[in-house]
Amino acid sequence: MPAATAPVAKTNGTTSSAAIAAASTSSIPRESQGRFYSPLVRSIAAVEGLSVTELDSIAGTGLEGRVTKDDVLSYLSNRGARPAAPATPAPAAAPSTTSAPASSPSVSVNALAPVGLPVGADDEVIPMDRVRQLIAEHMVKSKLTSPHVTSVAEADVTGIVKLREKVKGAFEKREGFKLTYTPFFGVAVSEGTKQWPRINVSVDGKNIILHKRVHLGMATALEDGNLIVPVIKNADTLNVTGMARSMNDLAQRARTKKLSPDDISGGTITVTNVGGFGSLFGTPVINQPQTAIVGIGAIQKRPVVRELNGEDIIVVRHMVYLSITYDHRVIDGALATQALAAMVRSLESMNESTVAI
Incomplete structure (x- = not known):
C-alpha cells in the first residue's frame, strides 16, 4: 500500500511535501529583516523549530536573495545534531485552516525509535535523511494526534x-x-x-x-x-x-x-x-x-x-x-x-x- 498519507518532500531542489506545507507557520512571520519568507519555508522552519533569528542568518540563493526550501534544508543538514533553537512565540491568532491542531503533541523520531538494536554482519545501516525524518515525524504525530x-x-x-x-x-x-x-x-x-x-x-x-x-x-x-x-x-x-x-x-x-x-x-x-x-x-x-x-x-x-x-x-x-x-x-x-x-x-x-x- 503506498504511504500516500505521508505527503513526501523530495531533496536536491525538487518539490517539497504537503506534510511540511500543512505544518503550522504561525511562529514565523512572513517578513523579517526586509526578507519575505514563503509559506513552504515558514512551514519547514516551524516543523524544525527554527527561530526567526536563524532564518534571518541563512544566505538565500533565490530571487533577490530569498531563502528557498533547499537553503533551509542545507542549513539543517549542516547544523547536524545541534539542538534546534526554540521558535519565537507568536501572539494568539485566529484558527487557520492549514495549521496543525493546537493540541498536537510534539514528536521526535529519535525519542520514539528503539535504540541499541543489534546489527548483523550482513545488515546495512542507512541513516535517515532530513526528508525521511520529517515524514516519520509527520506519521507518528498523526497517529498520536488522531x-x-x-x-x-x-x-x-x-x-x-x-x-x-x-x-x-x-x-x-x-x-x-x-x-x-x-x-x-x-x-x-x-x-x-x-x-x-x-x-x-x-x-x-x-x-x-x-x-x-x-x-x-x-x-x-x-x-x-x-x-x-x-x-x-x-x-x-x-x-x-x-x-x-x-x-x-x-x-x-x-x-x-x-x-x-x-x-x-x-x-x-x-x-x-x-x-x-x-x-x-x-x-x-x-x-x-x-x-x-x-x-x-x-x-x-x-x-x-x-x-x-x-x-x-x-x-x-x-x-x-x-x-x-x-x-x-x-x-x-x-x-x-x-x-x-x-x-x-x-x-x-x-x-x-x-x-x-
Whole structure:
C-alpha cells in the first residue's frame, strides 16, 4: 500500500511535501529583516523549530536573495545534531485552516525509535535523511494526534469499467492523455463528502473547522519512490472529465517538479489509490490537519449474488473495496459509514447513460 498519507518532500531542489506545507507557520512571520519568507519555508522552519533569528542568518540563493526550501534544508543538514533553537512565540491568532491542531503533541523520531538494536554482519545501516525524518515525524504525530478508525465498503463498478472501455480511445485522442479510473473515484469521493460535510473538517484545539468546499488531496507516486499529495481545489464542482484534467495536470507537474506550494496545501480530504499494486484495501494514515482519507482498492472480477425475477443468481461483476480512515475525535462511525455509502452509491450510478465524457 503506498504511504500516500505521508505527503513526501523530495531533496536536491525538487518539490517539497504537503506534510511540511500543512505544518503550522504561525511562529514565523512572513517578513523579517526586509526578507519575505514563503509559506513552504515558514512551514519547514516551524516543523524544525527554527527561530526567526536563524532564518534571518541563512544566505538565500533565490530571487533577490530569498531563502528557498533547499537553503533551509542545507542549513539543517549542516547544523547536524545541534539542538534546534526554540521558535519565537507568536501572539494568539485566529484558527487557520492549514495549521496543525493546537493540541498536537510534539514528536521526535529519535525519542520514539528503539535504540541499541543489534546489527548483523550482513545488515546495512542507512541513516535517515532530513526528508525521511520529517515524514516519520509527520506519521507518528498523526497517529498520536488522531484516534484512527477504518471502515470498508464494497462497490460494483461494472458500469464504470464498461464506460471507460468504450470511451478511452476517443478520450485519449481528444485530451492527449489516458483516461484512468481515478477521476471516477475522485468525483465519487467529492460527492460523498459534499453530501456529508462533517467529514470535511479540521481540528484546531477545541474548535472544529468545517470546510465549505472540497479540496481533494491526491496521492501521487514519484519516480524516486516518494509520494506527494497535490490538491485539487474545488473538486466538488468537477465532473469526470474536469477531474481527469486536473489530476493529469497535477500529476505531470509533480513528476516534473513544477508544483507550487499552493498546489500541495489546503487539502480538506485525501484519496489514495492503494490498489495500484494489487492491494484489496488499505488503512492509510490521516494527512493532518485533515480528519479523513479514502483508500481505493484494486478493481477485480468477483462472483456476486444478484436477484433476478425473485431468484438469487451468481454473476461476475467488477468490484472494488473502498476504505475510509477517520479521526474518531470528531467523526463517529455512523457519520463515516454514511459518507462512505454515499461514495459507493455515486460510483455505482456511473455508467454510459449517466456520465458524459
